[in-house]
Amino acid sequence: MKFVREGEITVARPGQGRFSEGVWEAVALGPLQEDGLRAVRFSYDPEARSNWHTHDGEQALYVLSGRGVVTREGEARGTLIGPGDWVHVQPGERHWHGAVGDDILVHLAVTANGETHWHEPVSDEEYRTGLGREAG
Template sequence: MQVTRVSPDTAAAPPDWVIGTVWIDEISAPTGPSRLRIDSVHFAPGSRTVWHRHPLGQVLHVTAGTGLVQRRGGAVDIIRAGDTVRIEPGEWHWHGAGPTTFMTHLAVQEIAEDGTEAERGDAVTPDEYPSRRPTD
């Protein structure tokens, strides 16, 4: 088995896509006919994405810690190591760490034929992000 490293460095997430401190390790970037992207995303406590949506959906698999995910119009759900969340194509959502916990997840999505990965929306407001962990 040959191991190919896509990127040797952890990169800070683009600041217009996140609130707080978030790091990304690229695991697989689309090349050739494949349009599959896989990133390992590390969120510091209280950090999260902005509202966004993916044209072909997204799968999140939590590998460490405890975090939160919310779909537009839905409740804020707790996600833990081992949980997998499927975000439907075009569904507005956000995800990140809990207010006092770190969280790492794999983010898996197929890039649209036109190269679109995601559409960025508004920041998650303090009213939308719970200052305390929601009850289980």
């Protein structure tokens, strides 16, 4: 068993190729065994977002504060999320998530096992479409 106190968690900008500008990550739990459970708290400025990505294992997102959107590949429009909402992401499900344009988003991401595979950035048009806005 391992205990992690808030004061032990370091907050940093994520590495390149994973998120737009305006995102902070705080790794709370690293895996205790190879490909094990991990948990990260992400904070997004308005309009900040992840790149498209997939996970080898299941992932759960839990919204702590603010408002955001989660969009799966092939959806005409994403799903808005807010405080107290959970999102269960299936293995291999290509998606992105981020803050709405006029609010921050803070969520926990708990990933069961395996790797996260990062893909291309979400374009401004994809972002507007995810929010249900017309491009242009």
